[in-house]
Amino acid sequence: MIDRRASRAIGMRRGVATALVVAVALVGAACGGNRSTAKPSTSSPAVSTAGSGSSASLIDTSNCPPNTDTTGVSGDTITIGTSVAESGTYAPFSAILDGEQAYIDYTNANGGVTVAGKKYKINLVAKDDQYVASQTVNNVNSLLNDNHVFALLDVVGTKNNLAIRNLVNTQCVPDLYAASGATQWGNHQYPWLIGSELVPYPLEVRRFVDYLEQTKPDATIAVLRANDDFGQSYADTLTQMVKGTKLKIVQTQQYDSAGSQVTTQVNSLASTKADVFFLGATLLACPAALTAAQNAGWHPIIYMSGTCVSKVLFSIAGAAANGVFSVTPLLDPAAPVNASNPAMQLYRAQVAKYKPKADLDDGIVGYGWTTGALFVKTLESSPSLTRSAVMETARTLKDVSGVGLEIPAAKWNTSANDWFVGETFQFIKYDANAKHTDPVGSLTNDDGQTAKLTPSELINQ
Amino acid sequence: MTRTQQQAIRLVIAVIAVAVVVQFFAWYFPTHYGPTDTRLFASAMYIGVAAMGLNLLTGYNGQVSIGHGAFFGIGAYITALLMDHQYSWFGLNFGHQNFLSTIPTVAVVTFVIGALVGFPALRVKGLYLALVTLGLAVVFPDLATRFVKGTGGTSLVSLTSTELAAPRWFPSQLSAQDQWAYTMAFAFALLGLVAVWVLARSRFGRSLIAVRDHEAAAASVGIDLARTKVTAFALSAMYAGIAGSLSVLVVQNASGDDKLVTFQTSIEFLVAVVIGGTATVVGPLIGGFAVVYIQKWATDAFPNKPIISPATFGIVLIVLMYVLPDGVVGGGRRLRGLAGRTLRARRRRDVNPAPL
Numbered sequence: 151m152i153d154r155r156a157s158r159a160i161g162m163r164r165g166v167a168t169a170l171v172v173a174v175a176l177v178g179a180a181c182g183g184n185r186s187t188a189k190p191s192t193s194s195p196a197v198s199t200a201g202s203g204s205s206a207s208l209i210d211t212s213n214c215p216p217n218t219d220t221t222g223v224s225g226d227t228i229t230i231g232t233s234v235a236e237s238g239t240y241a242p243f244s245a246i247l248d249g250e251q252a253y254i255d256y257t258n259a260n261g262g263v264t265v266a267g268k269k270y271k272i273n274l275v276a277k278d279d280q281y282v283a284s285q286t287v288n289n290v291n292s293l294l295n296d297n298h299v300f301a302l303l304d305v306v307g308t309k310n311n312l313a314i315r316n317l318v319n320t321q322c323v324p325d326l327y328a329a330s331g332a333t334q335w336g337n338h339q340y341p342w343l344i345g346s347e348l349v350p351y352p353l354e355v356r357r358f359v360d361y362l363e364q365t366k367p368d369a370t371i372a373v374l375r376a377n378d379d380f381g382q383s384y385a386d387t388l389t390q391m392v393k394g395t396k397l398k399i400v401q402t403q404q405y406d407s408a409g410s411q412v413t414t415q416v417n418s419l420a421s422t423k424a425d426v427f428f429l430g431a432t433l434l435a436c437p438a439a440l441t442a443a444q445n446a447g448w449h450p451i452i453y454m455s456g457t458c459v460s461k462v463l464f465s466i467a468g469a470a471a472n473g474v475f476s477v478t479p480l481l482d483p484a485a486p487v488n489a490s491n492p493a494m495q496l497y498r499a500q501v502a503k504y505k506p507k508a509d510l511d512d513g514i515v516g517y518g519w520t521t522g523a524l525f526v527k528t529l530e531s532s533p534s535l536t537r538s539a540v541m542e543t544a545r546t547l548k549d550v551s552g553v554g555l556e557i558p559a560a561k562w563n564t565s566a567n568d569w570f571v572g573e574t575f576q577f578i579k580y581d582a583n584a585k586h587t588d589p590v591g592s593l594t595n596d597d598g599q600t601a602k603l604t605p606s607e608l609i610n611q
Numbered sequence: 612m613t614r615t616q617q618q619a620i621r622l623v624i625a626v627i628a629v630a631v632v633v634q635f636f637a638w639y640f641p642t643h644y645g646p647t648d649t650r651l652f653a654s655a656m657y658i659g660v661a662a663m664g665l666n667l668l669t670g671y672n673g674q675v676s677i678g679h680g681a682f683f684g685i686g687a688y689i690t691a692l693l694m695d696h697q698y699s700w701f702g703l704n705f706g707h708q709n710f711l712s713t714i715p716t717v718a719v720v721t722f723v724i725g726a727l728v729g730f731p732a733l734r735v736k737g738l739y740l741a742l743v744t745l746g747l748a749v750v751f752p753d754l755a756t757r758f759v760k761g762t763g764g765t766s767l768v769s770l771t772s773t774e775l776a777a778p779r780w781f782p783s784q785l786s787a788q789d790q791w792a793y794t795m796a797f798a799f800a801l802l803g804l805v806a807v808w809v810l811a812r813s814r815f816g817r818s819l820i821a822v823r824d825h826e827a828a829a830a831s832v833g834i835d836l837a838r839t840k841v842t843a844f845a846l847s848a849m850y851a852g853i854a855g856s857l858s859v860l861v862v863q864n865a866s867g868d869d870k871l872v873t874f875q876t877s878i879e880f881l882v883a884v885v886i887g888g889t890a891t892v893v894g895p896l897i898g899g900f901a902v903v904y905i906q907k908w909a910t911d912a913f914p915n916k917p918i919i920s921p922a923t924f925g926i927v928l929i930v931l932m933y934v935l936p937d938g939v940v941g942g943g944r945r946l947r948g949l950a951g952r953t954l955r956a957r958r959r960r961d962v963n964p965a966p967l
Contacts, residue, residue, distance in 0.1 A: 185645045239871075278634030278917045282872055283767050284862040288650070295646045309767050313864045320772040377756050378868065379765035408752075408870045611762070 163280070183487030208545045208566055209341055211538045214322035219536040221299025223270070226262070231275045231293035231524075234306040234329075235607065238280035242433055242462060243306050246329060247276055248501070248508035249518025250304060253526070253554070255352060255504040261442070263526050265535045272526075275299060278585035281306070283313035288551060290314045301326055301537060304346060304521045308332040308379050313345060318342050324541040326528070327521050327571070331456065332383050334600055336569045336609040342546050346521050347479045347562065347572035349456050350600045352387040352608075354477050357393045357577050358453045358595055362426065363473070366451065368396040372419035374439055375430035377404040384455065386608055400424050410434040413442045416515035421447035429454045444470040451475070456575075459513040459587065464580055479572040480520055480555040484511040485586035497555055520554025524562075524571075527553050547571065559593050568598040632646030636797060638737035638785075644876040646789035649908060650861055655787075657857040659899025660803045662883035664850020665673060669881070670889035671816065672843040673823030674732065680876035681751035684867030686717045690761060691865035692767035695761075705924030710795065710860060717852045725848020729841035742817055748873045748963065755867040767870040775863055792860035799853060800896060808892045810846075819843055820890070851880070886931055888938025897939045901931075 178370040186596035211219070216360035221230045236244045254272045257263055262271040275297050286305065293299045294317075299326040304313055310331040318325045319342045327346035328335065331354070335345035362369050373388065375381030385402060392399060400422050403415035412431070416439050419427065427450040429439055436458035443452070456477045461484045464471045464564045481488045497519050498510050508515050527550060529535070534544040573596045578587040601609065641649050651733035668674050690713040711807055728747065735743055761768035777791035785794055810816050821829035822839050830836055859865050867873060879902050887898025910924040935942035 185643050237921075241917075282869060284858075284864060284868045284872075287863050291650065292647055309765050309866070312762050312767055313769050313866065314763060315762070316769055316771045317863065377753075379767075382765070406870065 154268070164293065165510070169575060172509040177581070200243050207430070207538075207542055209538050209542050211322060213258075213320075214538075215461075218322065220300075221298050221537070223535055226268070226272050227273050228263075228529075229273045229275060229297060229299050229302050231277070231297055231299035231308065232303050232305055233277050233279045233286045233289040233293070235281040235303070236276070239410075240281035240433060242304075242410070242460075242514065243265070243281070243510055243513040245460075245508065245519070246304060246306065246518035248505040249515040249520070250274065250522040251276075251500040252504040252508070253450040253519050253522030255523075256500040257526050263529050265529050265532060268535075269533070271530075274303070279307075279310060281310065283309045286310040286312050287317065290317060292566035294321065299323075303327060303525050304329050304332070304518070306309055306554050308334070308383070311335075312379070315340050315343055322537060324461050324537055324544065326540075326544055327524060329517075329521070330380075331572070332379070333387070333600065333604045333609045334611050336604070337611065338569075339610070341545070342541055344541075344564070345570060346523060347556070348517075349477050349479050349572045349575045350570050350604075351383045352391070352600055352604045353456075353573060353575070353594075353596045354456055355384065355387045355391050356576075356596075356599075356603060357477060358428075358475060359395065359397065361577065361590075363395060365573070366425060368398075369451070370400045370422070371427040371428055372400055372422050372424035372450070373402040373404065373428045373430065374415055374419060374435075375404055376407040376432065376435065378407040380429045380432060382406065383608075384428075387604065388428060388430075389508075390608075391603075394496055397426075403434055405431065405439075407432075407435075410438045412439045416442035417446050418442075418447075420448035423448070426450050427452045427455060429458070431455060432457045433463065434466070437471065440470040440474065458580070460513045461509065461585070462514070466584070467582075468584050471580050475577065475582045476580070477575045477577055477594075478513065478587070479557065479560070479575040480513065481557060482513060482578070482587045483516045484513070485517040485588070491558070492570075493552065493555060493558075494593055516555045520556060523554035524550070527606075543567070544596050557593060560595075564599050565598075567601060573597045573600060612868075618785035633801075633938045637794070638860055641793045642784055643792040646787070647766075649789045651794040651903060653793045653857070653861045655900040656793075656896075656901040657854040657861065657899075658879060658883055658902055659896035660796075660800050660857065661854035661880045661896030662853040662887065662899050663803050663807050664847040664854070665880045666847075666884045666887075666889060666891075666895040667810065667819065667850070668843045668847035670884055670891070670895075671811065672840065674840065675737065675741045675844065675881075676744040676844075677741050677874075677877045677881060678728075678747035678848070679847065679851045679880050680873040681747045681867075682721050682851035683754065683855040683858070683876055684751055684865075684873055685724065686721055686852030687859050687865035688755065688768065688854035688855075688867055689713060689717045689852070689954060690859045691761075691770060692759070694774050694859075695768055695770050706917070707774075711778075712855065714856060717856045718849050721765040721852025722845045722849040725845035726841050729844030729850070730837075732844060733837055733840055744877075745874075748877050749870055752868045752873050756959065759868070762864075767866045769864040771954075772861065775860060788860075792857070795860055796857045797833040799857060803850060803853070804893065804896060811892055816844070882928065886935075886938055888940030891938065891940040894938050894940040901939065 175453045234243055234247055235241055251274060254274050258271045260393045262269045270519045275293060277293065279285035281290050303326050306326060306329040311325065311328040311330055312334065319340050322342060325343040328343060329346050329348060331345065331348040331350045333352060335343060335352060350494055373385060376386045381404065401419055403419055405415050412435055420443060427443055429436060432455055436454055454474050454476045459476050459478050481491060481494055497516060500510050501510055501515060501519060528540060528544050545564050547562055547564045551560060557576055562571050564571055575594055577590045577594060579590050582589050661679060665676065665679050668676055693706060693708045693713045694710060694715065732740055756766045760765040775788050777786040781791060782929060788917045818839050821834055822836060826836060883898030883902045884895050886901045888894030905927050906924050909920040913919040
């Protein structure tokens, strides 16, 4: 039995030994460190706006960190970044990456993109955020600080983009073509974020409400929506659009966006025997809801969010998806009528070449391909390869057509008063027997309408 | 040299070593390592803080909780909302506060909520308590979605750079946003550590352990079971709430409406406690580092393979449980015990020569 003094001495000896070991290790580690001493100051504004163009420019660079306008461009490589769910419940959205990367590989193989007379190759760095907003922030911080990206492309998710909105605006990094049709991207306080060619949710809703007014003006509507902001967008705009019509929303049910359990909610909606079933849902919840409605013996007119237009999701629903309405800004890769379209043939050939495992018939892959094409087009149209010039170009698109799988007759425009790209789209209906969508009616041209249709409190959130 | 002199020298060496360690982390690290490293370190710190609190409840007091992600989320929301929004309740105007002034509110609110949860928890034990706390982790995101009106009309509260920036009185060499987040996380981790050390050695700490090991015996010597257990819950909730507040500085937003994330965070805290060493003072802090850095290592070791890295993390955890069943601190003690025994054996041979 060791006496107390000795045990205290031994204890102290052990403590000292541990502390010494740690201290020596730290002194050794002190040879490391990678902090750049040039800290961009965010407090004082830059003296002059380098490369911002004319005084009538939409992008105000006076509060941007100095010397960052050409970050991400080194030699003849442009590095861009994205954050998308590559694993987890929302992993099917990673098909966007397949299409995007394929377009970038195709561009690089043909010499690269020409900006202001010089050719550049594009390098896309993708990070997984599992659709979790805080992880998107981590990823974007890492992309900016470690990978020094020039811009962000096609970051997926409304909440994810909202989480990085402040960051990209303070650091003046273009967040190009965010994969979300939310109305918040029209908020003029955040000029460095622009939404992609996805149809803005209010336009979707309005098109469907128009259809209802023509075919069943006194219909009752039952709504299933995700319990997050995505679902909130739909619910708010639907409520807005049916004002002043004879259409009536009889019940709204929410489902947990973390999963796709919708059966109870759909059963409840089915019991109202409403004429219309409006689905403000995405990914796996869509086919689940369609199947649940069929099982409940309910056969309403169904409208489904444009984000669900994908061969994968349709095939899960099978016959339950027959006759479902939606919208798309792009050509449906699964429709045979589009097979002879040269843009479609290019898409199929190149994606098969660079991403052989991708499903060519999946509309989500086609969307990624088109967004990649839109990005390259924006670069090509930019007067110089700086962040502010490229952002300005994205904000002043003029009659952009023939990009990726864009519907041939469509023209995409953005301007000082029109912050939304995908305002020209096709109302479609799914044919479960033929396994593709068919257009209903003519092309809807709602260019510039999103800002007019949506109450400002929904935009300026 | 007398024994007192030897002890004095050892004390001096210990103080110098500790000073070097603290100086390194408080000053050298944030000024020489980039934002990614400081953010990672800060996240390890705040997970450690929450784990230290959970350790008081689970390690010292034996009440298993897998719902502390909810308290974490509550703390994060309170801080983010107080910093970002303006409120006017019952004639009181408040809001747009700086970070440090939100901490007392977070501490009080999470303490009270923890106590409120602790009372019904008195009735259930073990597995059933774990399930009840799981319910907490599941209910909280629903409440958040319903009641939090954050950025862009969602239940995400995103902060602007001005709000996240270091205050004016902060030394300019440490005034970048990530350095400020790092310093706050480090400061609160140290505070939390000292508090746990004091608590563990106090009468309260001993009563926690007594209640854990033998409730009937503890009650028979006059320990108030209800008060001990509820206080343990309240304290652990407070630690988790403050960890949530710290996370707002690091992640730049508060987002508590994802059930899976709340659940995952709760499990991470528990994992940190177990890896570090239950019922040890510094163990959970080490566990926080383990959780964050092993996950980072697993992600970096397998880039572009989104399934393999979490699987690797799982495998590492299983291996650690076999190799270090008492956690890192327990393993450290055994290692030093082994070294001590070897040294002592040698010394005894030297001191006691073979008998004639």
